[in-house]
Amino acid sequence: MRLSELKANQSAIVHYIDNNLNIKRRLEDLGVISGTLITCTAKSPLGDPSAYRIRQTIIALRKQDAQHIIIGEVSPWIK
Numbered sequence: 702m703r704l705s706e707l708k709a710n711q712s713a714i715v716h717y718i719d720n721n722l723n724i725k726r727r728l729e730d731l732g733v734i735s736g737t738l739i740t741c742t743a744k745s746p747l748g749d750p751s752a753y754r755i756r757q758t759i760i761a762l763r764k765q766d767a768q769h770i771i772i773g774e775v776s777p778w779i780k
Contacts, residue, residue, distance in 0.1 A: 702772050702773065702774075703767065703768050703770065703771060703772065704739065704741075704753070704762070704767040704768070704770035704771075704772050705751075705764045705767035705768045705770075707739075707741040707751075707753075707772065708741060709741050709742070709743055709744050710740070710741065710742070711740070711741055712738055712739065712740040712741075712775050713738075713740075713772035713773060713774065713775055714736060714737070714738060714739070714772060714773050714774070714775055715733055715734065715735055715736065715737045715739055715770060715771075715772055716735060716772060716773050717735055717770075717771050718733065718769060718770050718771075719769035719770070719771070721769065722766060722770075724766060725769075728770070731755060731758060731760060732755045732756050732758065733770065737755060737756070738755075738756075738775065739754070739755050740753065740754045742759060748764065749763055750763050751764070753767075
C-alpha cells in the first residue's frame with residue numbers, strides 16, 4: 702500500500718521510500734524511515750496535499766510524493 706492511499710485519521714507503518722523520490726533525504730531527516738508510525742491527520746478538499754503526523758511533527762506532502770512511500774498495516778499492540 703502507498704501513503705497516498707491512507708485515509709484521514711488512519712495510521713500505518715512505513716516500510717520504505719522509493720529511491721526515485723527527489724526528497725527522500727529530507728523525509729528521512731524528518732523521521733520518515735522504515736518502522737515509523739505515520740498518521741494521516743487531514744486531507745485537503747481536493748486531496749492534494751495531505752497532512753501527516755510523524756512522531757510529534759506534522760508535515761504536508763503532495764500526492765505525487767506520497768505515492769513513493771510504501772506502508773503497511775499497524776499491529777494492534779503498536780497503537
